[in-house]
Amino acid sequence: MVIDELRRVLGADKVLTDEASRAGRRRDSWVPSQLADADRSGEPLPCCVVRPSTLSDVIDVVNVCRAARAPLVPFGLGSGVCGGVLVSADSVVLDMGAMNRVREIDTHNLTASFDAGVRGSDAEAQVQARGLMLGHYPQSIGISSVGGWVATRAAGQFSTAYGSIEDIILSLEAVLPNGEVIETRRTPRASSGPDLRHLLLGSEGTLGVVTGVTLSVRRLPEKRTGAAFFVRSMDDGFAVQREILQRGFQPPVLRQYDAVESERMFGAYARSGDGLLVVVHEGPAARVDAEVAGVAGIAAQMGAEPASAKAADHWLAERNHVPTFGQFFENGIVLDTIEIAALWDKVGPIYRAAIAALGAVPGILTASAHSSHGYRSGLNLYFTFVARPEERSDMKATYLECWRSVMRATVEGGGGISHHHGIGRIRREWLRSELGDGGVALLRTVKQALDPDGFMNPGVLIPEERTNDE
Numbered sequence: 001m002v003i004d005e006l007r008r009v010l011g012a013d014k015v016l017t018d019e020a021s022r023a024g025r026r027r028d029s030w031v032p033s034q035l036a037d038a039d040r041s042g043e044p045l046p047c048c049v050v051r052p053s054t055l056s057d058v059i060d061v062v063n064v065c066r067a068a069r070a071p072l073v074p075f076g077l078g079s080g081v082c083g084g085v086l087v088s089a090d091s092v093v094l095d096m097g098a099m100n101r102v103r104e105i106d107t108h109n110l111t112a113s114f115d116a117g118v119r120g121s122d123a124e125a126q127v128q129a130r131g132l133m134l135g136h137y138p139q140s141i142g143i144s145s146v147g148g149w150v151a152t153r154a155a156g157q158f159s160t161a162y163g164s165i166e167d168i169i170l171s172l173e174a175v176l177p178n179g180e181v182i183e184t185r186r187t188p189r190a191s192s193g194p195d196l197r198h199l200l201l202g203s204e205g206t207l208g209v210v211t212g213v214t215l216s217v218r219r220l221p222e223k224r225t226g227a228a229f230f231v232r233s234m235d236d237g238f239a240v241q242r243e244i245l246q247r248g249f250q251p252p253v254l255r256q257y258d259a260v261e262s263e264r265m266f267g268a269y270a271r272s273g274d275g276l277l278v279v280v281h282e283g284p285a286a287r288v289d290a291e292v293a294g295v296a297g298i299a300a301q302m303g304a305e306p307a308s309a310k311a312a313d314h315w316l317a318e319r320n321h322v323p324t325f326g327q328f329f330e331n332g333i334v335l336d337t338i339e340i341a342a343l344w345d346k347v348g349p350i351y352r353a354a355i356a357a358l359g360a361v362p363g364i365l366t367a368s369a370h371s372s373h374g375y376r377s378g379l380n381l382y383f384t385f386v387a388r389p390e391e392r393s394d395m396k397a398t399y400l401e402c403w404r405s406v407m408r409a410t411v412e413g414g415g416g417i418s419h420h421h422g423i424g425r426i427r428r429e430w431l432r433s434e435l436g437d438g439g440v441a442l443l444r445t446v447k448q449a450l451d452p453d454g455f456m457n458p459g460v461l462i463p464e465e466r467t468n469d470e
């Protein structure tokens with residue numbers, strides 16, 4: 001039996017079978033899993049939770065589970081929002097929480113290496129103590145792990161200047177499904193064939209276990225300052241952002257809220273009917289000063305009026321607030337957020353189509369959006385929907401209809417279905433629209449080559465094979 005074998009190779013203290021341990025790690029923060037808990041129908045429990053503390057423990061777990069054909073589900077800190085962690089009764093959950101060592105901080109080369117289970121906020125505190133910063137600041141930094149960031153291809157709130165996790169990661173160590181270890185070289189760039197880091201980035205536990213991560217970190221900024229501007233419409237704001245970015249300015253934070261979200265998020269700093277563009281500049285003082293003047297100049301030229309810079313301070317103070325949905329669910333209200341990405345010429349039409357489609361879902365209370373990650377060639381959008389169906393029993397169906405509305409509007413508008421939360425279970429069947437049949441077939445080929453037994457996080461990311469009559 002798999003539990004006995006795991007106890008034999010790891011020692012009994014690293015194999016947990018008590019109900020609380022299994023219940024606490026059986027799901028991530030995906031709304032349907034939370035709804036199941038709220039309805040007390042609950043998601044199933046795994047047969048056990050293993051807590052490896054070394055690389056060799058992880059290798060042992062992978063080898064035991066492969067031999068036993070037991071589904072192995074990696075678990076970072078469970079903040080994923082797409083259903084990447086969900087178990088069956090025969091699953092083994094691989095909780096990375098005991099792999100929490102800071103391996104090395106190198107202040108000369110600006111690199112920091114961590115075990116994959118290190119909590120994001122702990123990693124940041126450790127590098128800050130040395131006068132450095134990660135530059136990767138997901139809102140969930142206090143509830144997510146460094147390995148989870150890699151496994152989901154996460155993006156932090158300062159990404160417009162600092163990039164997302166794929167830009168910040170220097171190297172990684174991972175255990176492949178066959179039990180072999182890969183460790184990519186620590187070098188600032190390589191022209192050494194395909195970049196193997198990208199096999200694991202965004203693989204959501206399906207192609208191996210990320211065990212160690214080295215990030216290229218930054219010195220703490222000399223100066224930080226905020227600004228905000230009113231924009232009359234989303235299209236007006238998109239035009240201002242495009243001009244800022246294409247002229248070569250790169251404030252780390254550039255966030256544009258539609259009128260609904262501006263009022264909801266910024267209260268006194270908002271102006272009825274207008275949207276808000278919030279900017280945070282940071283870096284060497286001389287560059288910050290030039291960027292502040294440059295961005296303000298563009299905003300003025302394009303008719304965006306200055307708003308209170310306190311809006312930016314307010315955002316900075318609130319940015320790591322983690323909302324809980326339990327109270328809403330109890331009141332029969334279902335809500336979620338959906339992030340997508342699009343080129344500049346597509347982002348406006350997708351915004352309008354998705355908001356209109358959400359507005360047509362029976363029971364919808366609010367549909368709104370903001371952008372939070374800007375690029376030379378386009379932008380992300382982050383939709384929020386809140387709905388109360390007439391019947392409580394329709395909450396999940398309403399949730400799924402809201403998701404379908406945004407996914408359809410995005411695909412039909414030529415956008416990308418996920419900017420940073422990943423695929424998990426909720427977007428799995430939409431991946432075909434993104435990658436095409438050829439892309440999905442390639443992904444399946446890679447999965448088959450690396451994990452022919454299919455035991456690494458089954459049911460996640462990779463769409464089901466099509467049957468002949470489809």
Ligand SMILES: Cc1cc2nc3c(=O)[nH]c(=O)nc-3n(C[C@H](O)[C@H](O)[C@H](O)COP(=O)(O)OP(=O)(O)OC[C@H]3O[C@@H](n4cnc5c(N)ncnc54)[C@H](O)[C@@H]3O)c2cc1C
Pocket residue numbers: 028029073074075076077078079080081083084085096116117137138139140143144145146147148149150151152153154155156157204205206208209210211321322323420421457460
């Ligand atoms: C309030 C809130 C705010 C959020 N804000 C952001 C944000 O700003 N930016 C952003 O990108 N995301 C955000 N997220 C989503 C989430 O925090 C990220 O997806 C995060 O990277 C998940 O990390 P985790 O350690 O919690 O992973 P988990 O939820 O435990 O796992 C996520 C997926 O990765 C796999 N996995 C985890 N660890 C490993 C590993 N070591 N090796 C292999 N596979 C692994 C799991 O099997 C699962 O498929 C937010 C979530 C919440 C709830």
